[in-house]
Amino acid sequence: MSSKLFFRACFAVIVNRKGVKLLIVKPFAPSSLTLGLQALVRRLPPSHSQYITYQQELKNKEAGDFAEQYILKELQKLPQLSDCHLFHNVILPTILPMQMDILIITASGIIILEIKNIRGTVHFKNNPRQLIRTTDNGEVQAFTHPEIQLEQYIQAMHHFLNEHHMAVPIYGAIVFPFNNVAIHREGEGLPIVMGRELPIYLHKIIEKNMGIATNEITNIILSQLQHRNPFPLCRYYQLDVNALQRGVYCENCGHFGMEKLKRTWFCRRCQHQCTSAHRQALKDYYMLVGDTITNKECRAFLMLECKHVTKRLLQKTFQTCCKSGKLTKYDLSSLLETPLKF
Template identity: 30%
Template sequence: MIQRFHVFIPYLLYVCKNGIFIEKEECVIDIPRKFPKSIPIYRRILQRLPIYHPTYIEVEKRIKAIEAGFHGECYVDNFLKQVPFPKSYAILKDLHIKIDSNSYLQMDTLILTKKYIALLEIKNIRGKIAFQKNPDQLIREFDGEVTPFKCPEQQITRQTKKLQVLLKELKIDLPIKKIIVLAYSKTHVVLPPKYTTIVMGCDISIYMDDYNQLPDVLSTTKFNQLSRQLAAKSFEYIPPSIAQTYPVKLADVKTGLICPICKRKVSGQLKCPTCKVGKLLLQQQAVEDWFYLMKDSITNRECVYFLELKDKHAGNYLLNKLPLQPVNNHKLRHYVMSHDR
């Protein structure tokens, strides 16, 4: 359920010479952006909600927003490929790093070189936008409708401060550049942010070229070390469950194993009779549905009810088979998503 991308990085950082692994002078890390795992999960959740449920349309909106964000990020990724970066650089995508017990560094794109770190907050927004102050909000006007959003300038400022804390812990002193990137030029900026650079995706190379003229600050060893550390600390982001925001009751939800392909309920069979999707995969997906839909933990009793298992022993077996982390013992035991597998 949890996959880290950093497992690929050591092979990019070292080459073998005469049987000895040595650091490469030139190191390029740019792993393709992954399709958001949350999209197929939210689509499965739609199969568990009645179409007339007030939350149904909110889940649909969430899917569209995530899809739009992903397409905008991929579009900007294409322009980043055209940037003549220094010999050693890393483009890390969808970072989610724990800073402390209540704080996380979460970035669409982080660019690391020996010269600087650049944080890119990428937005795919249609219509006219204004960065309003007091209070800080992004106001969007589209098709005659005015909609307020969280302020991207405040978002990237918060993430910059968190990155500064992390770099201080790692004893790294490196300039941080923060940029709000509008994926498509169809966005009309009526009032720009006051303290943060904002650019169109097609123009990102101009700003990167200027940053790439800066002098080196890190050695090759330090750069490779920091690349590994940032990637190794990142883990999959699990959003707050839908039930934490919207009125979803367990009684409203369709339980059991549901095939994600044909949408039929699979009961008492080793696989979907139509699509041949295996039972274990269906069970794993159902547990994911629970975390995204109901709450960030699951008990044996909840597992048995939601997956329609035969008894608590089947629930205990499954919960210990999946990549979950047990918390507490005996009657108070529950399971959470694991970041260590």
């Protein structure tokens, strides 16, 4: 996994009808793997031996993102969260690996929410700790026990704050947003909370108000935030780049091979025109193949013939990262650096 720090903070203060002032420090954004898998499934022919596997993985990732976005939206409505700070998808440099779904900084302490969107019947098993899911058609699957993840995040967070000379209570809960799951649990453990129960769970913590300096904690977290992505996915999944469909994708009809006209891209199949269609194709290239591209590679991937047209197109948008005659490479990483939107 490559790790790059190109996060741009995007603050938004949400004031709802009840006068709740919630600071959204890091808003929802789909995970990098979801975006990468969308590109992969788009560009891999359905006849490919791994197509179904990636399609299923994408479905799981999208279900996870949907659940996290749903909970974030619900949190914005809660009067209990007035003056709290909210983060989505937090990675910090800590002794243990961590990727927290939702982090809430409150005057009573820090709350970590691990969101699970799993349908069917789930058993939280001890010895060894595993999460076993049985679907309606009897299919059995084993998952990492969410409590193990959450305990790890709580420990890592304590260690992280200690290093910054802070000690505050840290709470954690496993949240199932929807009532599409029947949960069975062996023994005690960290709280498992249904989406509807979340306001009560949060209220019990927040009402303790210990006067913790939320701004100070938020600033430390912001200064240390990391962004991790698994790109390029062809390397991550050890896939042959030649298996990918080439060409510029028509967002209107799904056809690969839009043609470059003087000022726009044109789809011969549905007559759709788009001036910036190449950007999505190059984004796909960045997520699937590599973070730099040469003129020749670009012509092959976008199915362009003229190297001068390709040069103009690349120079208009990208910085060059190394230049040696014909091997000028353009840096595509700016494609994913657009400010996060809520």
